[in-house]
Structure formats: structure tokens, C-alpha cells
Amino acid sequence: xxxxxxxxxxxxxxxxxxxxxxxxxxxxxxxxxxxxxxxxxxxxxxxxxxxxxxxxxxxxxxxxxxxxxxxxxxxxxxxxxxxxxxxxxxxxxxxxxxxxxxxxxxxxxxxxxxxxxxxxxxxxxxxxxxxxxxxxxxxxxxxxxxxxxxxxxxxxxxxxxxxxxxxxxxxxxxxxxxxxxxxxxxxxxxxxxxxxxxxxxxxxxxxxxxxxxxxxxxxxxxxxxxxxxxxxxxxxxxxxxxxxxxxxxxxxxxxxxxxxxxxxxxxxxxxxxxxxxxxxxxxxxxxxxxxxxxxxxxxxxxxxxxxxxxxxxxxxxxxxxxxxxxxxxxxxxxxxxxxx
Numbered sequence: 531x532x533x534x535x536x537x538x539x540x541x542x543x544x545x546x547x548x549x550x551x552x553x554x555x556x557x558x559x560x561x562x563x564x565x566x567x568x569x570x571x572x573x574x575x576x577x578x579x580x581x582x583x584x585x586x587x588x589x590x591x592x593x594x595x596x597x598x599x600x601x602x603x604x605x606x607x608x609x610x611x612x613x614x615x616x617x618x619x620x621x622x623x624x625x626x627x628x629x630x631x632x633x634x635x636x637x638x639x640x641x642x643x644x645x646x647x648x649x650x651x652x653x654x655x656x657x658x659x660x661x662x663x664x665x666x667x668x669x670x671x672x673x674x675x676x677x678x679x680x681x682x683x684x685x686x687x688x689x690x691x692x693x694x695x696x697x698x699x700x701x702x703x704x705x706x707x708x709x710x711x712x713x714x715x716x717x718x719x720x721x722x723x724x725x726x727x728x729x730x731x732x733x734x735x736x737x738x739x740x741x742x743x744x745x746x747x748x749x750x751x752x753x754x755x756x757x758x759x760x761x762x763x764x765x766x767x768x769x770x771x772x773x774x775x776x777x778x779x780x781x782x783x784x785x786x787x788x789x790x791x792x793x794x795x796x797x798x799x800x801x802x803x804x805x806x807x808x809x810x811x812x813x814x815x816x817x818x819x820x821x822x823x824x825x826x827x828x829x830x831x832x833x834x835x836x837x838x839x840x841x842x843x844x845x846x847x848x849x850x851x852x853x854x855x856x857x858x859x860x861x862x863x864x865x866x867x868x869x870x
Contacts, residue, residue: 553627556634704831723802
């Protein structure tokens with residue numbers, strides 16, 4: 531058999547017109563069914579072609595009700611509505627897919643789950659194409675790319691370690707909130723206002739005791755803030771508004787300022803050299819899924835690791851500021867404590 535056929539059995543995406551085989555790790559969030567509907571159903575509103583969810587590993591955290599109580603219901607939908615095959619281990623799943631959606635709603639196990647993804651051994655080339663054809667998908671190597679849903683981890687240390695391991699293994703990885711890809715936020719990100727001097731984003735900030743305060747849900751609004759402000763924040767101050775809501779103020783060089791405030795809905799604004807515009811909206815999951823599929827096809831992350839890492843440094847600095855009664859905390863201190 532020809533070399534192209536042999537190679538395509540290791541990477542089915544090389545076959546003309548073939549869909550990427552997508553595997554899900556963690557079935558304890560509504561994202562798994564929402565993403566699968568967008569990818570697997572050609573009649574779905576906003577359908578994104580090019581890949582199908584074909585495999586899943588349930589996962590789940592027994593000490594977290596938001597995870598424990600939802601695994602079975604979402605797993606049932608994946609199995610019965612979309613025909614997804616379930617595997618008993620991450621290793622088994624990874625040997626039968628091309629790319630991975632790491633969806634576990636709990637950020638704590640993400641580092642260990644990524645270790646298991648990256649430990650899947652690459653099978654050396656078989657002596658001939660017939661051997662490859664005989665064994666089929668069981669011989670595939672580790673997944674080519676991994677998307678990690680929010681929160682990427684439960685600590686800045688773990689976020690940095692995930693990126694370090696993935697880089698060493700040569701496996702592209704990225705993480706993002708869907709808010710990054712809203713139209714108004716992207717317009718500002720692409721320069722509609724010139725350089726942004728001031729921005730404020732708003733959003734829900736439900737908290738979960740196993741994660742720093744902003745990691746669980748505040749991460750969405752913070753991601754939108756960073757999408758328009760960019761990296762380089764120097765200090766963070768967390769205070770409480772008159773009505774008892776969280777307010778986090780970040781200071782960037784040159785007097786630039788970004789603020790995240792807790793609110794019932796996602797919204798915000800940005801001011802720049804060319805005026806003012808809205809930012810921080812939520813346009814649903816389709817724009818994010820489109821970016822994920824582009825990433826899966828190219829291996830090029832739409833968000834640099836440095837920016838994602840700083841987002842988590844910002845949120846940990848906010849927690850440190852809270853512990854100090856609202857005192858400003860330098861981002862550099864957060865880096866040092868995380869082992870930078």
C-alpha cells in the first residue's frame with residue numbers, strides 16, 4: 531500500500547474530505563452537548579463542519595455537586611442522541627481520536643488529565659501499510675491538538691505546567707472563554723478604537739470553594755477584558771462596590787486601566803484613541819467552536835499561551851488583593867509565587 535494511506539491511518543485528517551475524529555474528556559458541563567450539536571448535526575443553527583465528536587471519557591469530580599450530579603445526564607445525551615462511544619480511560623480514548631476537547635468543568639484535574647493525554651505513546655511506523663490497515667485506529671498516536679475549556683486549571687502554577695508539558699511534547703493547546711470571540715470584543719481587539727486606554731467588562735461571578743474566586747465564572751469577564759486590553763498588566767486591586775459586588779482594577783503601563791465588575795449579564799465598553807464602543811458581550815458558543823476547529827486544522831492557537839497565563843496571574847493577584855483587604859498587588863509577585 532502507498533505511503534499516503536499508511537500515514538492517513540495515523541492521522542485520518544490527511545484523507546481528503548475526512549472529518550476530524552474528536553474526543554471529549556469530562557462530560558459534566560452543558561458545553562459537551564452544545565459543542566457536539568454544533569459539530570455533529572448538519573442541520574444545527576451555526577453548524578461547523580470538519581469534525582465530529584465520536585468518543586468520550588466521563589470523568590467527574592465526586593466532591594463537587596456541579597460535576598458529580600451532571601455527568602450521567604450529559605453522557606446519556608452524547609450516547610443516545612449522537613452515538614458517541616465511551617471509553618474507560620483517557621489513554622484508550624486518545625488512541626482512537628485525532629484531537630481532544632478537555633471539557634471537565636472542574637479545573638483541578640486538568641493538569642493530571644493533560645498528563646494522561648500526553649503520555650499516550652506514539653506507535654512507531656509499521657513495516658508496511660497492510661499492518662496498519664489490519665490494526666486500524668488502535669495504532670494512532672497521541673492527539674494532535676487539545677482545547678481546554680474554562681477554567682484551564684485551578685491555579686496559575688497548573689496553567690503554566692500544562693503549557694510547559696504540551697510544548698515539550700509538541701502538542702498544540704489553547705484555552706479560552708467564548709466571550710473572547712464576540713463580535714464587539716473582536717472589533718476592538720482588531721483595532722477599531724486604536725489603542726484602548728480604558729475598558730470595563732461585566733459578568734456573573736458565581737464562586738466555587740475549590741477554585742480562587744474569579745476562576746470559576748469571573749474568568750469569562752476577565753477574558754473579555756484581556757481581549758481588548760492585551761497583556762502587560764502591572765498591578766491588580768480587588769475591592770467591593772457599594773452594593774457588595776466584586777470589582778477588580780488592573781493597571782497597565784502608560785496610565786491604561788482595565789476593570790472587571792460582577793454583574794448579572796455580560797456587557798462592557800472600551801475607550802481608545804478613536805472613540806468608545808461596546809465590548810464584553812456573549813454571542814453564544816458557535817464563534818468559539820469555529821475557532822476551535824480552525825485550531826484543530828492548523829495547530830495554531832488563536833490565543834498565545836502568554837496571554838492565557840497572564841489572565842490567570844491577574845485573577846490570582848485579585849485573590850491576593852482580597853486577602854490583603856483591597857491592597858494593590860503587583861503581577862510580578864504572583865509570578866514569583868507560582869514558581870516563575
